[in-house]
Amino acid sequence: YKSSNLTTEIPLLNMVLLGEREAGKSAVGNAILGTMAFDQVGVRTRMSVCREGLVGGRQLVVVDTPGWEWFNLGGASASPAALRKEIVRSMRLCHHGVHTLLLVVPLSFSFSKRERHVAEEHVELFGPRAWNYTLVLFTIKDSKQLRVCSVQDEVEGNGELQKLVERCGGRYHALHGQTSRRRDQVTSLLAKIQEMISANGGSVLLSEEVLQLAREREEKQERMEDQEKRKREEENTMKALKKEKRGKGDEVKNKLSPVEFKFDGYNLNIKGVIKSVGSYARTEE
Ligand SMILES: Nc1nc2c(ncn2[C@@H]2O[C@H](COP(=O)(O)OP(=O)(O)O)[C@@H](O)[C@H]2O)c(=O)[nH]1
Ligand SMILES: [Mg+2]
Structure with a gap:
């Protein structure tokens, strides 16, 4: 044949x-x-x-x-x-x-x-x-x-x-x-x-x-991965925004000088304005 x-x-x-x-x-x-x-x-x-x-x-x-x-x-x-x-x-x-x-x-x-x-x-x-x-x-x-x-x-x-x-x-x-x-x-x-x-x-x-x-x-699969990636990016943006807001709050707080007290050998860090320090030793940062 x-x-x-x-x-x-x-x-x-x-x-x-x-x-x-x-x-x-x-x-x-x-x-x-x-x-x-x-x-x-x-x-x-x-x-x-x-x-x-x-x-x-x-x-x-x-x-x-x-x-x-x-x-x-x-x-x-x-x-x-x-x-x-x-x-x-x-x-x-x-x-x-x-x-x-x-x-x-x-x-x-x-x-x-x-x-x-x-x-x-x-x-x-x-x-x-x-x-x-x-x-x-x-x-x-x-x-x-x-x-x-x-x-x-x-x-x-x-x-x-x-x-x-x-x-x-x-x-x-x-x-x-x-x-x-x-x-x-x-x-x-x-x-x-x-x-x-x-x-x-x-x-x-x-x-x-x-x-x-x-x-x-x-x-x-690619579409799902894309979606997940976008979701992650959005979440990160949200986090960053929140952080920025909080950061602004911190700035205000930081303007107040922290005062450190020495008390019976313990260190206490207190943020805020303390008017009276009495007989404690006072150090300012
Ligand atoms: N004694 C024996 N060994 C075998 C037989 N078939 C596979 N093997 C051994 O098992 C291992 C894996 O076999 P292989 O054909 O490479 O597996 P694969 O990864 O599925 O391709 C190798 O070392 C082979 O020589 C069998 O029928 N008799
Ligand atoms: Mg093989």
Whole structure:
């Protein structure tokens, strides 16, 4: 066949890897592509990175994103604006849209409500429709992190993991670290993704839609910051005015000379006009 048909002959599968730092996103990307496409081991990914590969007769486009911190957080949003922006920028790297968002979560019985909320907040950066395209991908670096032997039991044993999986329409998969079965696990992951794609009628989560949402969010944020800044400035002006008024009052007071009394070894500072000083020692400033 003609080479121009090549892109239509080979089905594309675009995916974005999401997750907290050290969740194993880059390692998962490498497992899926079957190459060392992404840096892992202590290399902090600060940018969204795109790699492609031919796997099982499909052209895979895998985008790795910078991870978030689930701890040490306060305030309204879980991650700094720059990080959120970089995570969403992943949508620019995968043509017109993504078939799936893979939410990479280390499988652990200690998965907390806090971790779930933060994960949800990051999925929602991709808009409310993002949940239809999301699959929880559990990483198991070491079977010691499991209490029981089956992944299903582990998920069912933690209410927070269960809630997260439910938000993704019950979709999840597990990848065990360094086992000979890893390739098979990737194959069945791709099958699950295919199932989801079919359920979504072959549609993708559109990049333009997500990027537009992000722009609107940013503008709203900027407006709010502007408003806050103006409010602070007004408050400062008011404070300055009040101070000036008070200052004028002080000027009048300062015209009255302060008189210092020494009394039984105690110093008393009295502001005002004292007519009679009696037998006390008197010093004027
Ligand atoms: N033993 C083992 N280590 C893993 C596995 N997946 C990730 N790691 C290690 O966990 C650390 C974080 O993985 P990485 O993929 O860089 O996480 P990221 O920050 O989410 O991209 C690295 O030191 C990896 O080598 C795994 O399946 N088995
Ligand atoms: Mg990484």
